[in-house]
Structure formats: structure tokens, C-alpha cells
Amino acid sequence: MEIIQKLGEYMQYDFVQKALIVGVLIALCSSLLGVTLVLKRFSFIGDGLSHVAFGAMAVAGIAGLTNEMILVIPITVIAAIVLLATGKNAKIKGDASLAMLSVASLGIGYLLLNVFSSSGNVSGDVCTTLFGSTSILTLSDFDVKLCIAMSVIVILIFIFLYNRIFAVTFDETFTSATGIKASAYNLIIAVITAIIIVLAMNLVGSLLISALVIFPALSAMRVFKSFRKVVICSAAVSVVCSLTGILVSIIASTPVGSTIVAIDIAVFAIFALIGRKG
Amino acid sequence: MAQLSCKDVALGYEGKAVTEHLSFEVNKGDYLCIVGENGAGKSTLIKALLGLKSPMSGTIETGEGLKPTEIGYLPQQTQVQKDFPASVREIVLSGLLNKCGFNPFYSKKLKEFAALQMERMNISELSDRCYRELSGGQQQRVLLARALCATGKMLLLDEPVAGLDPKVTKEMYELIYRLNREDGITVIMVSHDIAAAVKYASHILHISHTPLFFGTKEDYIASDIGKTFADTKDGGAE
Ligand SMILES: Nc1ncnc2c1ncn2[C@@H]1O[C@H](COP(=O)(O)OP(=O)(O)OP(=O)(O)O)[C@@H](O)[C@H]1O
Ligand SMILES: [Mg+2]
Numbered sequence: 001m002e003i004i005q006k007l008g009e010y011m012q013y014d015f016v017q018k019a020l021i022v023g024v025l026i027a028l029c030s031s032l033l034g035v036t037l038v039l040k041r042f043s044f045i046g047d048g049l050s051h052v053a054f055g056a057m058a059v060a061g062i063a064g065l066t067n068e069m070i071l072v073i074p075i076t077v078i079a080a081i082v083l084l085a086t087g088k089n090a091k092i093k094g095d096a097s098l099a100m101l102s103v104a105s106l107g108i109g110y111l112l113l114n115v116f117s118s119s120g121n122v123s124g125d126v127c128t129t130l131f132g133s134t135s136i137l138t139l140s141d142f143d144v145k146l147c148i149a150m151s152v153i154v155i156l157i158f159i160f161l162y163n164r165i166f167a168v169t170f171d172e173t174f175t176s177a178t179g180i181k182a183s184a185y186n187l188i189i190a191v192i193t194a195i196i197i198v199l200a201m202n203l204v205g206s207l208l209i210s211a212l213v214i215f216p217a218l219s220a221m222r223v224f225k226s227f228r229k230v231v232i233c234s235a236a237v238s239v240v241c242s243l244t245g246i247l248v249s250i251i252a253s254t255p256v257g258s259t260i261v262a263i264d265i266a267v268f269a270i271f272a273l274i275g276r277k278g
Numbered sequence: 279m280a281q282l283s284c285k286d287v288a289l290g291y292e293g294k295a296v297t298e299h300l301s302f303e304v305n306k307g308d309y310l311c312i313v314g315e316n317g318a319g320k321s322t323l324i325k326a327l328l329g330l331k332s333p334m335s336g337t338i339e340t341g342e343g344l345k346p347t348e349i350g351y352l353p354q355q356t357q358v359q360k361d362f363p364a365s366v367r368e369i370v371l372s373g374l375l376n377k378c379g380f381n382p383f384y385s386k387k388l389k390e391f392a393a394l395q396m397e398r399m400n401i402s403e404l405s406d407r408c409y410r411e412l413s414g415g416q417q418q419r420v421l422l423a424r425a426l427c428a429t430g431k432m433l434l435l436d437e438p439v440a441g442l443d444p445k446v447t448k449e450m451y452e453l454i455y456r457l458n459r460e461d462g463i464t465v466i467m468v469s470h471d472i473a474a475a476v477k478y479a480s481h482i483l484h485i486s487h488t489p490l491f492f493g494t495k496e497d498y499i500a501s502d503i504g505k506t507f508a509d510t511k512d513g514g515a516e
Contacts, residue, residue, distance in 0.1 A: 039361075159382075162382070163372070163375060164382075166364075166368060167372040167375050170368075170369065170372060171353070173351075173353060174351055174373075174424070177328040177347075178351075178373065178428045179345075179346070179347025179376045221361060221363055225364075225365065225408035225411070226363055226364060226365035226408065227365070228365075229363070230363045
């Protein structure tokens with residue numbers, strides 16, 4: 001009872017409402033795409049791209065840009081295109097180039113921050129970017145609007161291209177043989193992946209983004225066996241987990257990102273058990 | 279003008295030719311069997327016919343109102359991941375994408391068309407089942423239904439019976455043969471099963487580094503290469 005009352009009180013706060021809106025939208029988008037990424041064997045793309053975004057943020061910070069997104073989104077999008085869209089013909093295979101790009105941006109980003117940063121608390125700043133810390137509770141109006149706009153775009157694209165995304169994910173060769181431009185869809189998938197990753201960094205930080213992308217999809221895949229059901233279930237799981245995670249973290253004052261991830265893991269365990277029985 | 283014609287085509291990877299000097303024509307209603315040893319370039323030729331791979335030299339043209347994207351395709355192996363969640367209906371429907379145009383969803387008419395193809399392949403009762411839980415023969419029929427959704431004119435089949443037991447193999451051959459005979463769909467099939475090729479096909483293309491034979495099956499049986507091959511191989515057909 002006490003907890004519910006306390007929650008009711010928190011809900012009144014502006015920052016809590018913002019965090020919930022952003023949290024739900026990001027959870028929804030990342031889980032929609034997560035199904036495709038997991039099935040295309042790109043589970044680690046979240047990690048790689050978020051490290052790229054981290055490096056870009058470092059550069060933006062040093063360059064003194066007031067709005068980091070101007071630099072971070074384009075750089076991450078380019079990295080995503082390089083990784084996802086050229087995947088098949090590249091000389092260096094997918095996982096190796098992903099790992100390369102990922103550690104390179106993380107290393108260079110941290111190095112740059114240490115050498116050039118004017119802030120007294122470099123490791124604190126870095127920790128915030130890596131683990132998301134509490135930045136979701138201090139969102140500005142602009143952050144929220146940007147997130148809403150981007151999420152709506154991503155969701156609309158996903159709905160309208162749903163059938164094509166399924167076909168390209170299931171059997172790229174057949175799909176291109178029937179005259180569908182599979183590479184164009186790969187490109188679109190790459191671009192929206194990058195956008196979601198950048199947005200999601202606010203929520204869980206760079207290190208934990210993969211959890212947001214893969215756990216709901218994997219949970220849903222334990223139980224359901226058609227693509228449509230998996231997508232719907234994974235979206236539902238993701239939204240519920242993120243909502244719960246944000247609320248728990250506010251009440252128990254735990255870090256938002258890791259709380260969401262912990263709940264995602266618990267749900268995965270439950271679904272895995274159900275999947276075994278069924 | 280034939281439905282499909284290849285003129286002096288060379289195919290290969292990274293500048294090295296796998297097979298060259300391929301010239302042949304396929305007319306409406308033909309049943310062409312492509313035979314040849316492993317690595318001869320059969321699958322590569324199929325990819326080229328589908329427009330997925332451009333030839334190193336020579337030309338591949340479609341005619342008689344057949345558009346390059348109106349070819350139904352059954353891959354040699356579909357590398358469907360073990361854990362891919364997809365129902366039979368979802369997969370068959372995906373063959374209709376090229377008929378959707380700018381409409382992002384399948385219209386009722388298209389859905390009915392897909393249901394018809396599933397009936398034709400005898401998989402209607404499987405339509406809600408998960409693809410990866412089906413037997414190999416059932417999976418092939420699902421992919422054939424998907425290919426039929428993409429075309430009513432020409433089917434390209436790359437070893438459609440690989441890994442199937444003799445009974446299901448025979449059923450599959452009969453199914454394809456009926457599509458060819460009764461519905462007038464042109465069939466191009468890669469096969470290692472010479473006996474079946476000779477039984478069902480109207481034309482045979484035997485490739486190696488260079489084409490060894492192209493012509494009707496009657497001529498093939500009479501030719502030297504046909505004789506040696508037919509003697510050494512025993513297949514699913516009696
Ligand atoms: N992606 C590729 N890159 C380079 N070489 C390839 C590639 N795919 C196939 N090859 C080579 O091309 C040759 C022909 O391959 P192809 O798959 O067309 O043979 P096939 O006739 O279908 O054989 P099989 O009967 O085993 O299916 C082989 O020597 C193969 O090694
Ligand atoms: Mg082959």
C-alpha cells in the first residue's frame with residue numbers, strides 16, 4: 001500500500017513523467033528492431049554502435065558543441081550503414097569489423113576525453129555515459145520531443161515495411177530474386193538501428209544497450225513461433241520491463257539502466273521455463 | 279523469341295570463370311534439367327538467371343512477356359536459422375511482395391491467392407505451424423508454394439529433392455511435373471538424379487567447365503555423355 005501511495009506521489013513529478021514516456025518509447029522501438037537484429041545475427045550491433053556513439057560524444061564535447069546529437073547521430077548512422085549494409089561483401093567479416101569499430105571508438109573516445117576534457121570529473125562523466133546513470137531523470141523538454149519524434153518515425157517505418165522486413169530477414173536471396181531491393185531495406189534497418197541506439201543511450205547507457213535490443217526478442221522467441229507473435233510479444237515484454245525498471249529504480253534509488261536489464265533477465269528466465277514446458 | 283535465352287555466357291567469381299560458353303534457350307512450357315558434377319556451376323547459373331549475379335560476359339535475356347522478377351525460385355539450401363520464428367502462412371505470403379507495389383500490406387485478394395497456392399501444394403492444414411518444426415519434404419512444399427506466389431510462369435528449382443526420402447522425392451517430382459504439364463509453368467531444375475531428369479524433363483543441359491550437352495532428352499539419351507551418365511547413376515525414379 002505504502003509503495004503504491006509513494007508511486008502515486010512520484011507520478012506527479014514532471015521528471016518522472018518524462019522518464020516514463022521516453023523509457024516506454026525507447027523500449028518499444030528497440031524491441032521491434034531487436035527481433036530482426038537477433039535473427040540477422042547482429043545481436044552485438046547495439047554494443048558496437050553505442051561505443052561509436054560514445055566516441056562521437058567525446059569528440060562533440062571537446063569541439064564544444066552545445067547540442068551533441070548533431071554530430072553523434074550522423075556518425076552513428078554512418079557506422080551502422082558500414083556495418084549492416086555492406087556486411088556480406090566486406091573483406092573483414094561482420095563480427096570482426098564490429099568488434100574493431102567498437103573497441104576503437106571506445107578507446108579513442110576515452111583517450112580524447114582524458115587529454116582534452118575541461119571537466120574535473122572525467123571518470124564520473126565517462127561512467128555516466130557508459131551506464132546511463134540518472135540522466136534519464138534529468139531529461140530536458142528538447143530531449144523528450146526529439147525522442148517522441150524519432151520514435152514515431154521508427155514505429156511508422158516499421159509498421160509500413162513490416163512485410164518487407166520479414167521477407168528480407170527470412171530469406172534475402174529469394175526476396176531479391178523477386179525484385180525487392182533487399183539492400184535498400186538493409187540500409188533502412190541500419191539507419192533506424194543507429195537512431196534507436198543513440199536515443200537508448202540516455203536510458204541505459206552504452207554498455208547495457210544490447211540488453212534492451214536482444215532480451216525482449218529472445219524472451220519472445222522462447223515461447224512464440226510466428227514472426228508476428230514474436231514481434232508483438234517482444235514489444236510488450238520490453239515496455240513492461242522498462243516501465244517496471246524505471247519505477248523500481250526511482251523507489252529503490254538504484255541505477256535505471258541496470259535495473260531494467262536485471263528485470264529483462266528475470267523475464268527471460270521465466271519465458272525460457274515456459275518455452276520448455278510448452 | 280524464347281522465354282529465356284543465354285548467349286555465350288561466362289560465369290565465375292572474382293575474375294575466375296567457373297563455367298563459360300553457355301548458350302541455350304528455354305521456351306514456354308519446357309522442362310529443362312541442368313545436370314553436372316558438384317562445383318560445375320549449376321547454382322551459380324541459377325543465380326545468374328535470377329539476376330542475382332551478373333555474368334562475366336555474354337547476355338541473359340527474358341522474352342515472351344516474362345519479366346526478370348517473375349521467376350519463382352526454390353533455393354538449394356535455405357539457410358534459415360534454427361530458431362527463426364515464422365509460420366508457414368507468413369513464409370508463403372512473402373512470395374507475394376512483388377505484387378504489392380506500393381501497398382505496404384497484403385490485400386485480401388493476395389491472401390486468397392496465397393491460400394490457393396497452399397492448397398495446391400497440399401499444405402493448407404500446416405498454415406499456422408512453425409516452419410522449422412516441419413519435415414524436410416513439408417518445408418520444400420512450403421518453399422514451392424512461396425515460389426508459386428511469386429510467379430505463374432517460370433520456376434527455377436535448385437536440387438529440390440536433396441535430402442528427401444525416395445517416396446517424398448517421387449511425390450515432389452510428380453508435383454513439379456504436374457505444374458509443368460497441367461499449368462504450363464516452365465520449369466528449370468538442377469538435379470543430380472539423372473534417371474529422374476531423363477524421365478520428366480523435355481530438355482537437358484549438362485555443364486562442366488564448358489557445356490557438355492544441350493538439347494532434348496531424347497538426343498541426350500542417345501549421346502555418348504548421356505549414355506555414360508545414365509549408366510552410372512540410379513535415382514529416385516524407377
Ligand atoms: N561465393 C563464392 N565465391 C567464390 N567462389 C564460389 C562462390 N560460390 C561458389 N563458388 C565456386 O564456384 C563453383 C561453382 O559453384 P556452384 O555452387 O555453382 O556449384 P554447383 O554446380 O551448384 O555444385 P553442387 O552440385 O555442389 O550444388 C565452385 O567451384 C565453387 O567453389
Ligand atoms: Mg548447387
